[in-house]
Amino acid sequence: MKYKNNFFESVLSLCLVAILLNGCKNKEDKSSINVQEKxxxxxxxxxxxxxxxxxxxxxxxxxxxxxxxxxxxxxxxxxxxxxxxxxxxxxxxxxxxxxxxxxxxxxxxxxxxxxxxxxxxxxxxxxxxxxxxxxxxxxxxxxxxxxxxxxxxxxxxxxxxxxxxxxxxxxxxxxxxxxxxxxxxxxxxxxxxxxxxxxxxxxxxxxxxxxxxxxxxxxxxxxxxxxxxxxxxxxxxxxxxxxxxxxxxxxxxxxxxxxxxxxxxxxxxxxxxxxxxxxxxxxxxxxxxxxxxxxxxxxxxxxxxxxxxxxxxxxxxxxxxxxxxxxxxxxxxxxxxxxxxxxxxxxxxxxxxxxxxxxxxxxxxxxxxxxxxxxxxxxxxxxxxxxxxxxxxxxxxxxxxxxxRPLFWHYPHYGNQGGDPVSIIRKEEYKLIHYWEDGHDELYNLSNDPGEKNNISKKEDVIAKSLRVELDTYLKNMNAKIPEVYADYDxxxxxxxxxxxxxxxxxxxxxxxxxxxxxxxxxxxxxxxxxxxxxx
The missing domain is CATH 3.40.720.10 (Alkaline Phosphatase, subunit A)
Structure with a gap:
């Protein structure tokens, strides 16, 4: 009888331990979910x-x-x-x-x-x-x-x-x-x-x-x-x-x-x-x-x-x-x-x-x-x-x-607000804008000219040419659509x-x-x- 009581006491003790551990585990899991939930x-x-x-x-x-x-x-x-x-x-x-x-x-x-x-x-x-x-x-x-x-x-x-x-x-x-x-x-x-x-x-x-x-x-x-x-x-x-x-x-x-x-x-x-x-x-x-x-x-x-x-x-x-x-x-x-x-x-x-x-x-x-x-x-x-x-x-x-990394923009359209058909690349502090109307480029150093007042494409022609090549490659890889000449332009x-x-x-x-x-x-x-x- 003593053996039986000890047995049930042992089982009860194990159950209590399991319940406590499970409770702790649940509590721990809940805390973890609060931190890790989506x-x-x-x-x-x-x-x-x-x-x-x-x-x-x-x-x-x-x-x-x-x-x-x-x-x-x-x-x-x-x-x-x-x-x-x-x-x-x-x-x-x-x-x-x-x-x-x-x-x-x-x-x-x-x-x-x-x-x-x-x-x-x-x-x-x-x-x-x-x-x-x-x-x-x-x-x-x-x-x-x-x-x-x-x-x-x-x-x-x-x-x-x-x-x-x-x-x-x-x-x-x-x-x-x-x-x-x-x-x-x-x-x-x-x-x-x-x-x-x-x-x-x-x-x-x-x-x-x-x-x-x-x-x-x-x-x-x-x-x-x-x-x-x-x-x-x-x-x-x-x-x-x-x-x-x-x-x-x-x-x-x-x-x-x-x-x-x-x-x-x-x-x-x-x-x-x-x-x-x-x-x-x-x-x-x-x-x-x-x-x-x-x-x-x-x-x-x-x-x-x-x-x-x-x-x-x-x-x-x-x-x-x-x-x-x-x-x-x-x-x-x-x-x-x-x-x-x-x-x-x-x-x-x-x-x-x-x-x-x-x-x-x-x-x-x-x-x-x-x-x-x-x-x-x-x-x-x-x-x-x-x-x-x-x-x-x-x-x-x-x-x-x-x-x-370079960032690119492709907008081959006229903005209702006065913008031009262009494609753009920005890399580090330099930003090159290619104009589709006449093919000219503008280059700006945004670190010292955020207002884009000074076009330095001729002064920094090596950088301008390098960025233009990278831009052209991007447009080709994207199979980007470009504007066509309007023959009846007045x-x-x-x-x-x-x-x-x-x-x-x-x-x-x-x-x-x-x-x-x-x-x-x-x-x-x-x-x-x-x-x-x-x-x-």
Whole structure:
């Protein structure tokens, strides 16, 4: 009997030990999972936001405390680039990790090409055809993450393919507001026109609504890894704001001193040279407010420490053409241009689970790098069928170096904003631009000439020739499409049009700028319907 009791006592003791060990193991495993579980990802993409349209990057006029918080808590890539100077190609590159010449979307979808372009615009060359959607065989970043167990969500501007090339058919489980168009049809205040997103009440703010939809998705899926892509229509035209925000920035411009002139001539069109547009400033702040909605929800749910946040833009700020909204000074040009103002972007990555990351990184990076970087950060496998031109930036985030590499751009089109058909290579501090109209090259040393004022192609002819060979080799390997000569080009007609831009257009823009800053400015009877919006 004693033996039997000892036996059961021994068994009981072993069971208790097992239970305790198992409990400890479970506790240990849970802790391990909390550290090693797949992080969430929020990718925030602004539309047409310039590199210097944010407080943290030097703007003394625009106010962006929420985006500044991402910059301050994360890593600022001071030489971050979009993959193109206009939206559709840049966005296709974000989705695929590929250069524009590879995926074939080289211009904004809807732009004219060939003789149709030449006959209407009377230019020296005719832009080539381009793909009107992400190639079907591509594995998008959403599809790659979905294959690795992520719930995927898209909200906002798509503009990289009409049906059947929608977000839903490119790896996103949910699509709120993403369709073929590139701007907010009907404006930023309801009633807007969007077949993928109806408004709830008149005067509703589209930018805030997209943020709220994203925040609600996060709440619903907080217990599983998610990839939320918040793609604002802001700050694309039409630029609109509330009367309250306009008044705030109108008064701020006056307090800072309003220059007599706000524009000068660039190569083809007038270009804005001062940040004092109160309507655009209000639109920028509304977008920043919306970013704050998402950041606040993350914190409320207690998952901010396990969520990677990316913030960037698809091309430079609109300094010329469109709404002539901002200036990218000290960078030259803006959206649609081949210079730094057209392709240099805010480029922020916040990775809370990585400790002691650098505050800022000067290594030149591109939109093509987000794809491999995010996969690397969450330990997701890359589909072997997908060619990726970008590189993982994780070594840089960990304070380690990366090898020097060239970056390429191929934009064989005319920008609506005044840019030229070009191909570009940047390697180390040098940037070479090849112009397809006449075949000439420009070379800039960005380390001492970020404003691209001094073309040193003749002075540094050895470097220029070497970079040109590398660029030509790249274009040949990519089988890149190039423009053709427009045989019916009328030089006299083009000169007359250019003269009108230097006089009538410049005068009209200055008059409009003064009107925006007038105390009596009233865009319509109800301020873009925004006065109806009591919930904004």
């Amino acid at each position: 992080p969430n990802i929020i990718f925030i993409l602004a539309d047409d936001l310039g590199a210097h349209d944010l407080s943290y990057s030097g703007s003394k006029y625009y106010e962006t405390p929420n985006i500044d918080a991402i910059a301050n808590d994360g890593v600022q890539f001071t030489q971050g680039y979009a993959a193109a100077q206009v939206c559709s190609p840049s966005r296709a590159s974000l989705m695929t990790g590929q250069y524009t010449a590879r995926h074939g979307v080289t211009d904004w979808i809807g732009a004219a090409t060939g003789k149709k372009w030449g006959d209407y615009y009377n230019t020296k060359v005719m832009p080539p055809e381009y793909a009107h959607a992400i190639p079907e065989e591509s594995i998008t970043i959403a599809e790659a993450l979905k294959q690795n167990g992520y719930k995927t969500f898209f909200a906002g501007k798509w503009h990289i393919g009409d049906e059947p090339h929608s977000p839903e058919n490119n790896g996103f489980d949910i699509n709120i507001g993403g369709w073929e168009v590139g701007g907010p049809k009907g404006g930023y205040y309801a009633p807007w026109r969007n077949p993928k997103l109806d408004y709830k009440y008149e005067g509703e703010n589209l930018t805030k609504r997209l943020a709220l939809e994203t925040a609600d998705f996060i709440s619903t899926n907080k217990d599983e890894p998610f990839f939320a892509f918040l793609s604002f229509y802001a700050v694309h035209g039409p630029i609109e704001t509330t009367q309250e925000k306009w008044s705030k920035y109108r008064n701020k411009a006056e307090a800072q001193g309003i220059p007599e002139s706000g524009f000068e001539m660039e190569a083809r069109l007038p270009i804005r040279n001062v940040q004092d547009n109160p309507i655009y400033a209000g639109l920028v702040e509304s977008m920043d407010d919306a970013v704050g909605v998402v950041l606040k929800r993350l914190k409320e749910l207690g998952i901010d420490d396990n969520t990677i946040i990316v913030f960037t833009s698809d091309n430079g700020g609109v300094a010329s053409g469109d709404a002539f909204s901002t200036t990218n000074f000290p960078l030259r040009g803006g959206k649609g241009y081949q210079w730094e103002g057209g392709i240099r972007e805010p480029y922020l990555i916040k990775v809370p689970m990585l400790k002691n990351t650098p505050k800022s990184i000067d290594y030149p990076v591109s939109g093509i790098d987000f794809y491999p970087t995010l996969l690397d950060l969450v330990g997701a496998k890359k589909d072997p069928k997908q060619i990726i031109d970008g590189v993982s930036l994780v070594p840089l985030l960990k304070g380690k170096p990366l090898d020097t 030089a006299a007609k083009a000169a007359k049009k250019q003269q009108e831009r230097r006089t009538k257009m410049l005068q009209r823009l200055e008059k409009q700028r003064k009107n925006f800053l007038s105390k009596d400015f009233d865009p319509n009877n109800n301020w873009y319907d925004s006065s109806l919006n009591t919930k904004d």
